[in-house]
Amino acid sequence: MYHNRIKSLIFNMKNLGIKNLLVSDPISIDYLIAYHTAPGERLLLLNINQNGQLKLYLNRLFPAFDNQTLASAVEVYHYSDGEPVLYLVADHLLDGPTGIDKNWPSHFLLDLMAIADNLKPVKGSHLIDSLRSIKSSEEQTIMANASAKNDQAMEAIFKLIEQGLPEDKMVEHLANIYVELDCEGFSFEPIIAYGANGADPHHETNQDQPQLGDSVVIDIGSYYQGYASDMTRTVFYGQPDEESLTIYNTVRAANEAAIAMIKPGVKFSDIDLTARRIIEKAGYGPNFTHRLGHSIGREVHEAGDVSQHNHDKVEVGNVFSIEPGIYIPGKIGVRIEDLVIVTESGCKVLNSVSKEPLIFHPKSL
Amino acid sequence: MYHNRIKSLIFNMKNLGIKNLLVSDPISIDYLIAYHTAPGERLLLLNINQNGQLKLYLNRLFPAFDNQTLASAVEVYHYSDGEPVLYLVADHLLDGPTGIDKNWPSHFLLDLMAIADNLKPVKGSHLIDSLRSIKSSEEQTIMANASAKNDQAMEAIFKLIEQGLPEDKMVEHLANIYVELDCEGFSFEPIIAYGANGADPHHETNQDQPQLGDSVVIDIGSYYQGYASDMTRTVFYGQPDEESLTIYNTVRAANEAAIAMIKPGVKFSDIDLTARRIIEKAGYGPNFTHRLGHSIGREVHEAGDVSQHNHDKVEVGNVFSIEPGIYIPGKIGVRIEDLVIVTESGCKVLNSVSKEPLIFHPKSL
Numbered sequence: 206m207y208h209n210r211i212k213s214l215i216f217n218m219k220n221l222g223i224k225n226l227l228v229s230d231p232i233s234i235d236y237l238i239a240y241h242t243a244p245g246e247r248l249l250l251l252n253i254n255q256n257g258q259l260k261l262y263l264n265r266l267f268p269a270f271d272n273q274t275l276a277s278a279v280e281v282y283h284y285s286d287g288e289p290v291l292y293l294v295a296d297h298l299l300d301g302p303t304g305i306d307k308n309w310p311s312h313f314l315l316d317l318m319a320i321a322d323n324l325k326p327v328k329g330s331h332l333i334d335s336l337r338s339i340k341s342s343e344e345q346t347i348m349a350n351a352s353a354k355n356d357q358a359m360e361a362i363f364k365l366i367e368q369g370l371p372e373d374k375m376v377e378h379l380a381n382i383y384v385e386l387d388c389e390g391f392s393f394e395p396i397i398a399y400g401a402n403g404a405d406p407h408h409e410t411n412q413d414q415p416q417l418g419d420s421v422v423i424d425i426g427s428y429y430q431g432y433a434s435d436m437t438r439t440v441f442y443g444q445p446d447e448e449s450l451t452i453y454n455t456v457r458a459a460n461e462a463a464i465a466m467i468k469p470g471v472k473f474s475d476i477d478l479t480a481r482r483i484i485e486k487a488g489y490g491p492n493f494t495h496r497l498g499h500s501i502g503r504e505v506h507e508a509g510d511v512s513q514h515n516h517d518k519v520e521v522g523n524v525f526s527i528e529p530g531i532y533i534p535g536k537i538g539v540r541i542e543d544l545v546i547v548t549e550s551g552c553k554v555l556n557s558v559s560k561e562p563l564i565f566h567p568k569s570l
Numbered sequence: 571m572y573h574n575r576i577k578s579l580i581f582n583m584k585n586l587g588i589k590n591l592l593v594s595d596p597i598s599i600d601y602l603i604a605y606h607t608a609p610g611e612r613l614l615l616l617n618i619n620q621n622g623q624l625k626l627y628l629n630r631l632f633p634a635f636d637n638q639t640l641a642s643a644v645e646v647y648h649y650s651d652g653e654p655v656l657y658l659v660a661d662h663l664l665d666g667p668t669g670i671d672k673n674w675p676s677h678f679l680l681d682l683m684a685i686a687d688n689l690k691p692v693k694g695s696h697l698i699d700s701l702r703s704i705k706s707s708e709e710q711t712i713m714a715n716a717s718a719k720n721d722q723a724m725e726a727i728f729k730l731i732e733q734g735l736p737e738d739k740m741v742e743h744l745a746n747i748y749v750e751l752d753c754e755g756f757s758f759e760p761i762i763a764y765g766a767n768g769a770d771p772h773h774e775t776n777q778d779q780p781q782l783g784d785s786v787v788i789d790i791g792s793y794y795q796g797y798a799s800d801m802t803r804t805v806f807y808g809q810p811d812e813e814s815l816t817i818y819n820t821v822r823a824a825n826e827a828a829i830a831m832i833k834p835g836v837k838f839s840d841i842d843l844t845a846r847r848i849i850e851k852a853g854y855g856p857n858f859t860h861r862l863g864h865s866i867g868r869e870v871h872e873a874g875d876v877s878q879h880n881h882d883k884v885e886v887g888n889v890f891s892i893e894p895g896i897y898i899p900g901k902i903g904v905r906i907e908d909l910v911i912v913t914e915s916g917c918k919v920l921n922s923v924s925k926e927p928l929i930f931h932p933k934s935l
Contacts, residue, residue, distance in 0.1 A: 287879050307677035314676045315693050328680050514652050 207275060210237055210336060211259070217332050218255050224301030226253045226329050227294075229309040232503045233333045234261075238275050242267045248290055248313060251279075254299050262290055295321035304329020334508035338500055339522035344432065345546055348502070348524055351429035352544050352555035354386045355436050359558045362397075362423055366440060366565040372397045372410040379425060388427035392435060392505040396424040399442070403538025406494065417443035417567070420453075420537045426505060433505040435526055436556045437542035440563040452531045452539050453562045455487040459529035460541045460560070463497060467527075467545055467552040473515040480529045481513075489531045498526035501544060523547045524555075572640060575602055575701060576624070582697050583620050589666030591618045591694050592659075594674040597868050598698045599626075603640050607632045613655055613678060619664050627655055660686035669694020699873035703865055704887035709797065710911055713867070713889055716794035717909050717920035719751045720801050724923045727762075727788055731807060731930040737762045737775040744790060753792035757800060757870040761789040764807070768903025771859065782808035782932070785818075785902045791870060798870040800891055801921045802907035805928040817896045817904050818927045820852040824894035825906045825925065828862060832892075832910055832917040838880040845894045846878075854896045863891035866909060888912045889920075 214237070218226060228234055228251040235241040238259065242249060250262040259279045261270055270281050284290035291313065298321055305314060307330040318324050340348060361382045365375060375397045383390065399415040402408045403422035415421060419442045426435035439453065459480035466479055477497040484493045498511035501524055509515065511525055519525075528542030544555040579602070583591060593599055593616040600606040603624065607614060615627040624644045626635055635646050649655040656678065663686055670679060672695040683689050705713060726747045730740060740762045748755065764780040767773045768787035780786060784807045791800035804818065824845035831844055842862040849858045863876035866889055874880065876890055884890075893907030909920040 305676045305680060307675055309676040310672055311670045311674040311676055311679045311691075312672035312693050312695070314679060315670060315691060318691075326676075326680060326683075328677050330677070 207237060207239055208278070211253070211257075211278070213336055214253060214332060215255065215257055217335070218253070218304070221332070222302055223304045223327070223329065223332065224255050224299040226304040226332060227251075227306060227309065228253065228329075228333065229306040229313075230330070230333075233306070233330075233337070236333070236337060236503060238270075238279055239272045240270050246310075247286075248284075250294060252294060252297060254297075256299070260297055262294060291317050291320055295324075298324065301325060302327050304332060306330050331508070337502055337507060338509050339520060340502060340524050340546065341522070344502070345522070345524070347430045347432050348434075348544070348546070349553075349555055351388075351427070351432045351434040352436065353557075354383075354388055354429050355426055355434035356556055356558050357386055358382050358388075358425060358427070359423065359436060359438055359556075362425070363440065363563070363565070366415075366421060366442060367568045369414055369442065369567050371412040371414050372399060372402070373412055376410050383427045386427075386429075388429050389431075390428055392426040392428050392433035395426075396422060396437075398422045398538060400537065401535050403439070403540075404532040404534050404536060405538075406532070415442035418445050418449070419443070420445065420449060420539055422538050422540055424540065424542065432503060433501050434555075435501055435505055435542065435544060436558070437528055437530075437540045438558055438560075438563075439539045439541060440565060442565055443567060444564060445562075449537055449539075450562060451487070452489065452533070452537060455484055455489060456529050456531050456539045456541050457560050457562075459483040459493075460527055460543065463527045463529065464543065464545060464552065464554060467519060467547060468550065469521050469547060470518050472518055473509070473511045473525075474513050476519070476527070477511050477513050477515075480527070484529060484531060492531045492533060493529060494532060495530065498528050498542075500525045519547050521547050521549055572602060572604055573643070576618070576622075576643070578701055579618065579697060580620060580622055582700070583618070583669070586697070587667055588669045588692070588694065588697065589620050589664040591669040591697060592616075592671060592674065593618065593694075593698065594671040594678075595695070595698075598671070598695075598702070601698070601702060601868060603635075603644055604637045605635050611675075612651075613649075615659060617659060617662060619662075621664070625662055627659060656682050656685055660689075663689065666690060667692050669697060671695050696873070702867055702872060703874050704885060705867060705889050705911065706887070709867070710887070710889070712795045712797050713799075713909070713911070714918075714920055716753075716792070716797045716799040717801065718922075719748075719753055719794050720791055720799035721921055721923050722751055723747045723753075723790060723792065724788065724801060724803055724921075727790070728805065728928070728930070731780075731786060731805060732933045734779050734807065734932050736777040736779050737764060737767070738777055741775050748792045751792075751794075753794050754796075755793055757791040757793050757798035760791075761787060761802075763787040763903060765902065766900050768804070768905075769897040769899050769901060770903075771897070780807035780932075783810050783814070784808070785810065785814060785904055787903050787905055789905065789907065797868060798866055799920075800866055800870055800907065800909060801923070802893055802895075802905045803923055803925070803928075804904045804906060805930060807930055808932060809929060810927075814902055814904075815927060816852070817854065817898070817902060820849060820854060821894050821896050821904045821906050822925050822927075824848040824858075825892055825908065828892045828894065829908065829910060829917065829919060832884060832912060833915065834886050834912060835883050837883055838874070838876045838890075839878050841884075841892070842876050842878050842880075845892070849894060849896060857896045857898060858894060859897060860895065863893050863907075865890045884912050886912050886914055 496512035530540035861877035895905035
């Protein structure tokens, strides 16, 4: 599988005239050669050149590279703290444009520019991001399983709603639920927000308990087999008022209309627009304050979002979220989010938890 | 206080011929103009030029800049997602070398280089790091208070040792202890490691309980009023064997000898060497596997370490850790760490918790 990823990458490098690609993102390195470490402030670099040579620069404090499948293809260069490893990197560069990873700390780039005065640095992450955005069938299976786990977690949280626990207690329960589901921890700080808290984009889970009629925004995800899940449901604690239900149904309609139009060739921006128009038509346009969604995979946010600014067309194998929301400050927040995989004929929705407006009544103790 | 910091910075910029300094590190920005936000992937930039102009580029989603003291000195430029803010940054640059923050993501730098073709980017963080490394008397007071809190936390942990709780339970208690002390959370993932766990540099706190004779490495710190604390004590759970006590006394001697020699003008590398020689002489040289210490302040690790590679001389107002250790894989780990502030005549040790070998006996239940 990984040999194919590298082959595609080099094919794209040739097309774009990129002679060398310096990959520093630990997740991209793992994606390409199945080696993972958290380098902290130390240099970790995979140099891929157009001739198909792969060189990995590893601090001696990092774990060894021991990928049997790729061992013959990757040359490993060990260095110690204080050793001028960038001279080695510079020596190994082919003449010509060199792709630089988007988040490589500038001091490495500046040092390399000073050594390799013919370095022609250009932005390089998009080469890998575009590969990562098309999930293979193996990846799709893992992501479907990750979301199935997340569905189970959501149902488990539902069972607790009627107990009226404070937000932070719910999050504690959620952590245990993911452990029981063999998940690898939160993929982002979960949001469980009651009533007006759900309308505050900066709300941090606190000790608030739900009041009768409150909406409950539940935006949760975990890692499973290295891939992220992410979904949101909004339910009610006790009977909501009419406007709350109107808001709920508007968000649901936006979510469903967006999902219904997804197929290869449709623009991300048009998907956003479709959801946005429904919310605008209902009079809540200014209350939908964010993009419709984001790509997801090894990371919970990957390159490529579902927004008014992204005019790219969706492709088979893209995985992203559809998450319209309406937020009335001081009153209520509603968001409904699913993950979808683009297929030949449309899309597959990875979440199956009901989108009916669910009302949980507090347990009488 | 902040006006002085900016004045010193501009003085240093002039000395070094740096025309503009692009500051992206949120903590450095806060250090200079008392504005803090966590920008995520969005651009946050403070541009300081030699003429004393300060320009702050803020995404509209970030909190407002409302520092009354500096409001007249800082020009604020708001931008929205998708707006080409770097063109504005480029327009505002004075001709000449431009200092770049060490961790600024490369894609910003590459974009700016493409727009401002006369940009002469050079590394710039050291200008601020060198300021931050000299703590003012206000900062010294806060750091002394932060370490006094940490001493209290250590004493509180000591009280729990005889209960033989698992490592992870101890960390839970520690979190609560810091809350009660009005601290702002851990400054790093705390280490409470029993016996051989303390010798494993990659050990993560787990459910292990102490065995009789075990060493207990307790490496803890929190934030207090925005400044980090960090200290280590090693104690024993039940009577240790002779070798364990020898190791303990060797580490203690190294800690105390290093501290005794600190005064302005002494090289960081010589302080490291002094501690290292004591450990080598006792036959444990290969078991002291890390540098002697690190600078600390707003962050738990700041620029400038106490290592064989750092030949800089210590200056009045430097704050750093002294933390020799001996690690015998599979058997024991011992580390003793204090923070010190360099004074005119020597140094002030910020931690007062006893360094006698403390032996706690399990409570008979």
